Amino acid sequence: xxxxxxxxxxxxxxxxxxxxxxxxxxxxxxxxxxxxxxxxxxxxxxxxxxxxxxxxxxxxxxxxxxxxxxxxxxxxxxxxxxxxxxxxxxxxxxxxxxxxxxxxxxxxxxxxxxxxxxxxxxxxxxxxxxxxxxxxxxxxxxxxxxxxxxxxxxxxxxxxxxxxxxxxxxxxxxxxxxxxxxxxxxxxxxxxxxxxxxxxxxxxxxxxxxxxxxxxxxxxxxxxxxxxxxxxxxxxxxxxxxxxxxxxxxxxxxxxxxxxxxxxxxxxxxxxxxxxxxxxxxxxxxxxxxxxxxxxxxxxxxxxxxxxxxxxxxxxxxxxxxxxxxxxxxxxxxxxxxxxxxxxxxxxxxxxxxxxxxxxxxxxxxxxxxxxxxxxxxxxxxxxxxxxxxxxxxxxxxxxxxxxxxxxxxxxxxxxxxxxxxxxxxxxxxxxxxxxxxxxxxxxxxxxxxxxxxxxxxxxxxxxxxxxxxxxxxxxxxxxxxxxxx
Amino acid sequence: xxxxxxxxxxxxxxxxxxxxxxxxxxxxxxxxxxxxxxxxxxxxxxxxxxxxxxxxxxxxxxxxxxxxxxxxxxxxxxxxxxxxxxxxxxxxxxxxxxxxxxxxxxxxxxxxxxxxxxxxxxxxxxxxxxxxxxxxxxxxxxxxxxxxxxxxxxxxxxxxxxxxxxxxxxxxxxxxxxxxxxx
Numbered sequence: 001x002x003x004x005x006x007x008x009x010x011x012x013x014x015x016x017x018x019x020x021x022x023x024x025x026x027x028x029x030x031x032x033x034x035x036x037x038x039x040x041x042x043x044x045x046x047x048x049x050x051x052x053x054x055x056x057x058x059x060x061x062x063x064x065x066x067x068x069x070x071x072x073x074x075x076x077x078x079x080x081x082x083x084x085x086x087x088x089x090x091x092x093x094x095x096x097x098x099x100x101x102x103x104x105x106x107x108x109x110x111x112x113x114x115x116x117x118x119x120x121x122x123x124x125x126x127x128x129x130x131x132x133x134x135x136x137x138x139x140x141x142x143x144x145x146x147x148x149x150x151x152x153x154x155x156x157x158x159x160x161x162x163x164x165x166x167x168x169x170x171x172x173x174x175x176x177x178x179x180x181x182x183x184x185x186x187x188x189x190x191x192x193x194x195x196x197x198x199x200x201x202x203x204x205x206x207x208x209x210x211x212x213x214x215x216x217x218x219x220x221x222x223x224x225x226x227x228x229x230x231x232x233x234x235x236x237x238x239x240x241x242x243x244x245x246x247x248x249x250x251x252x253x254x255x256x257x258x259x260x261x262x263x264x265x266x267x268x269x270x271x272x273x274x275x276x277x278x279x280x281x282x283x284x285x286x287x288x289x290x291x292x293x294x295x296x297x298x299x300x301x302x303x304x305x306x307x308x309x310x311x312x313x314x315x316x317x318x319x320x321x322x323x324x325x326x327x328x329x330x331x332x333x334x335x336x337x338x339x340x341x342x343x344x345x346x347x348x349x350x351x352x353x354x355x356x357x358x359x360x361x362x363x364x365x366x367x368x369x370x371x372x373x374x375x376x377x378x379x380x381x382x383x384x385x386x387x388x389x390x391x392x393x394x395x396x397x398x399x400x401x402x403x404x405x406x407x408x409x410x411x412x413x414x415x416x417x418x419x420x421x422x423x424x425x426x427x428x429x430x431x432x433x434x435x436x437x438x439x440x441x442x443x444x445x446x447x448x449x450x451x452x453x454x455x456x457x458x459x460x461x462x463x464x465x466x467x468x469x470x471x472x473x474x475x476x477x478x479x480x481x482x483x484x485x486x
Numbered sequence: 487x488x489x490x491x492x493x494x495x496x497x498x499x500x501x502x503x504x505x506x507x508x509x510x511x512x513x514x515x516x517x518x519x520x521x522x523x524x525x526x527x528x529x530x531x532x533x534x535x536x537x538x539x540x541x542x543x544x545x546x547x548x549x550x551x552x553x554x555x556x557x558x559x560x561x562x563x564x565x566x567x568x569x570x571x572x573x574x575x576x577x578x579x580x581x582x583x584x585x586x587x588x589x590x591x592x593x594x595x596x597x598x599x600x601x602x603x604x605x606x607x608x609x610x611x612x613x614x615x616x617x618x619x620x621x622x623x624x625x626x627x628x629x630x631x632x633x634x635x636x637x638x639x640x641x642x643x644x645x646x647x648x649x650x651x652x653x654x655x656x657x658x659x660x661x662x663x664x665x666x667x668x669x
Contacts, residue, residue, distance in 0.1 A: 023535045026506045028555075032615055047615050049555065050503065053586035056594050072582045075507020075640065123513070123533065141534040143523055154517065161516040174514055175507045175640050176669075277606050280599050283613035287605070296606060443535065 005425040008034050008043035019442050022449060024124040024141070026076050027413075027456025031424055031445050039435060044428040046421050046449065048286035048456055055407045063089055063398045064182055070394070070409070071176055074455055076119065078176050079112035079167060080387035080412075083249075084394040087383030089182035092398050094375025100368030101184035106249050107360045108170035108179060109385070110353040113248060114204070115163025116388035117305070117350040120453040121211065121343060122156020128447045129218050129343065134440025152214070155207045159350070162197075162204050166357060169193045184372035194361055201358045205319065208351035212323045215344040219335055227331060228430075230339040230423040230448035233258035235291060235301035236311050237415060239386050242266065244313030246352065248386040255291055255301065256311050263291065269384040272393055276410070286417050286456075289410060300418035303390025304452060309345035310336045317359065320352035339423055342451040387412045389453050413454045423448040495543040495654060498529040498567060502556040503583050503623055504549025506532070507640040508574035512546075514643025522647075525654050542567045544653065550580045551624040555617035564630040569653070572626045573646070575639040575668070582639075584623040591621060634659065638667050 008014055011034055020030035028050040034043040058069055067085040071078035083105055090097065097105075127140040130149060139148075146153035164174040169189060171177025179185050219226045235258065239251035252266035253275065267275060279288040279296045290299035310328065315321040327344055328336050335341045360366060383394045390412035397406040427448045432441050501509055509532055515522065530539040539545070539559075545567030551557055564570055575581035586594070600608040626632050636649055645665040652659040 021537065023532060023537065026532070028501075030615070045615070047613070049616050050553065051616075051619055052503075052552070052583055053589060053591070053594050056589055056597070057585040069582065072505050072507070072639070075505040075510045078505075078507065119510075119513070137535050141528070143528060143533075146520060146523060154520070157513075157517055157519060160513065164514060173669075174643070175510055279607055280605055280609050280611065282609055282611050283615055285611050285616065446535075 005041060005044050005428065006421070011043060014042055017437055017442070019445060022446055022456070024127070024446070025450055025454055025456060026074070027454070029449075029454070029456040031449070033428060033432070033437075033445075035437075039433070039437070041425075041428040041433045044421075044425045044445075045283055046417075046424055048284045048417075050456070051285045055409055058404050058407050060403050060405075062402050063092060063396065063404055064402075066396065066404060066407075067180060067182070068176070068178055073409075073411070075175055076455060077112060077116050077388050079108055079171065080385055080392050081394070081409075082171070082177070082180055083109055084383040084385045084387070084392045085396075086180040086182055087250075087385060088381035088394045088396050089383070089398075091381030091383075092378050092396065093183045094377055095183035095373040096375065097184060098368070098370045098373055099365045100188050101371055101373070103360055103363060103365050104170050104185045104188055104371075105180055107189075107357060107366065108167055109249050110356045110360070111163045111166025111170065113163075113353040113388055114208075114350055114357065115160045115167065116453075117346045117353070118156055118159035118163060120388070120450075121215075121346060121350070122153065122159070124453075125343060125447075125450050126152065126156070128443070128450065129215075133444050133447050134438070137439055137443075140443070155210070159204055159207055159211075162200055163353075165200075166197060169197065181372075183374050186371065188368055188371060189366045191367060194366060197357070198361050201354060201361060205351065205354040205358060208347065208354045209319060209323070212344070212347040212351055215347050216326075216330070219330065219340075219344065223331065226340045227334045227338050230427050230451065231337065232339070232419075232422050232426055233337075234419055234422070235263065235294070235299065236307040237291070237301045237303050237391055238308045238311055239269075239384060239391060240266070240312050241316075245316045246308055246312040246314070246349075247316075248308075248349075248353075250385070253384075253391075254311060260311065263293070269393070270382050272382065272384070272395075272410075278410075284417070286414055288417050289415055290418075301415065302419040303412055303415040304342065305345040305349050305388075305390075306336075306339075306342040307390070308386060309348050310341075315348070315352050317352050317355035319355055320348050323348045323351060339448060339451045342453070346453070389413055389455055390415055411455070413452070413456060416452050416454065420449055420452050420454060423451070494525060494527045496529050496541070497526045497531075497544045497546065498539045498542045498563060499531040499533075499546040500539075500548070500559055500563065501532060502547060502549035502559060502577070502626075503552035504574060504576045504581070506548070508548035508577075511574075511638075511640035511643050512646050515647045516643065518647055522650065526650075539563050539566045543569065544650075545570045546573050547571065547577055547626055548573050550576045550583060551620065551626065551629055552583060553617045553619045557620075557629060560626060560629055569633045570626075570630065571634045571636060571649075572632045573636045574641060575637060576623075577626050578635050578637050579625045580623045584625075587622045591619065636661070639669055641665075641667070 014034035171179035241247035255263040393410040
């Protein structure tokens with residue numbers, strides 16, 4: 001099943017169609033389709049085409065630079081990398097965080113969840129959902145939304161703004177801030193900053209709730225299509241709190257099968273490599289992780305909002321939890337199993353983030369002055385966080401000179417690699433097979449990719465560059481030239 | 487009013503070897519976006535589904551050059567945009583990704599795809615669909631002529647707003663000391 005449409009038997013005879021670049025997603029990716037003479041899809045692949053070397057070039061750097069460097073993996077969710085690195089390095093400096101430090105970090109993180117989810121839904125995906133997947137390409141963007149649904153666009157922009165302001169007040173600046181450091185944070189909130197955020201946060205809760213209901217209405221209007229579009233069964237992986245609650249900052253690993261039965265639960269992420277391994281495929285720089293105990297063919301899984309909302313036991317804020325229960329019950333549970341359910345779950349998480357920010361802002365620990373902790377120095381640390389797009393793993397080893405000697409990062413989007421490939425194959429089979437390919441049909445493929453809100457920039461983190469062998473191939477598959485570089 | 491001030495200016499944006507942080511900072515103009523949309527329209531951009539840049543008044547490029555595809559996209563922008571702006575540290579001087587310039591990339595690839603202990607069936611990705619990586623990350627001006635540089639990692643939304651409104655109003659863009667920064 002997972003192998004279907006991955007590799008055509010005779011690619012040289014097939015017609016190539018490419019979607020490049022993928023738009024309204026973050027980072028660089030493309031989708032290629034190979035079709036036979038009757039237009040039947042024989043192969044569909046999502047390629048990640050860029051290739052960096054973050055894990056390599058942070059080796060030798062002093063560990064305290066790492067949280068500031070690694071966040072430059074991603075301008076949409078820099079806080080995720082900033083905090084995952086700090087959590088790993090908290091272990092290296094032997095710190096148990098002060099209450100003020102942990103709450104400031106949580107506030108920063110929920111600010112980021114709010115802004116990133118708002119950006120993804122309103123700026124990137126809502127044009128598909130509001131206008132239709134094959135609507136006019138000239139209007140299918142945030143500018144079109146601003147013209148046709150000015151209130152929706154305005155709320156999206158202001159929700160994102162609020163999340164960015166939460167980040168600015170906790171991290172020092174909106175993008176690539178410096179607020180979190182190994183062992184704690186370097187600033188808490190002033191009374192004035194707290195009051196400024198409190199003033200707006202009730203409006204954000206109300207708008208987030210409206211956004212959840214907007215997605216619900218979209219499902220109701222297109223039930224048959226939304227239920228099945230790009231939908232597939234998969235295992236899942238997410239962090240959950242000790243009591244089973246949704247917790248995006250800290251918890252244990254929970255893996256479930258497609259029916260929700262637990263494969264493992266509350267697993268300590270400190271030894272994540274006992275649970276997860278990675279495959280490589282020649283056609284993508286992004287690796288393919290899988291659950292070790294199930295093997296590479298069966299063990300692939302899905303992370304992110306849909307997994308978290310449907311696989312946690314409850315959400316610890318009341319409005320979001322009520323929306324979660326409605327989502328789970330809707331259409332006999334089929335929305336919660338559908339790929340477009342990602343958007344619904346994402347908006348429920350945005351509501352949860354707005355509620356969590358409100359609760360934190362009422363906690364006087366945020367104004368505290370005890371910011372830093374330390375303890376017995378350790379040689380290694382692992383930090384895991386639920387980033388907007390899913391489980392994010394940072395792992396460092398630091399030597400006695402405080403220099404990083406080894407780093408491993410498994411980013412959210414990488415976990416979804418196989419799932420996204422399965423989703424586009426599902427769409428290719430159902431919507432494109434045997435038909436004349438139009439721009440609108442190709443956008444269906446991108447709609448499937450966008451549901452995951454992939455961060456293709458993050459996903460290229462690891463790698464050096466320079467493939468050793470490069471071929472120049474014509475559209476019909478003929479190899480024109482091969483270059484090998486040592 | 488001249489013809490130029492009456493019609494909307496056409497703006498294309500792209501991110502090459504960057505993190506999209508400069509695009510996010512662009513969106514940090516917040517609700518001023520709606521005022522901007524009175525004056526400009528978007529061509530190719532991560533915000534639209536236009537896949538290739540057409541004739542434009544302003545091109546804004548984030549990120550440096552790390553592979554052959556980046557070079558093609560940058561040349562397409564230069565050929566189509568009357569004014570080309572390098573935005574952010576990576577476009578201006580390579581930025582953080584250029585820290586790989588002192589590494590041997592072949593060795594990097596082997597380590598990441600072949601000898602990394604968590605990898606089960608090691609191979610180095612080499613499919614023809616993957617663009618040729620360059621051995622170094624380059625800033626934009628080493629490949630094409632660049633008209634303006636906005637430093638910062640990223641430049642703030644306020645800096646981007648000031649720069650663009652100056653440009654659109656026909657003034658020479660000027661960022662004061664409060665808006666120029668390099669972090």
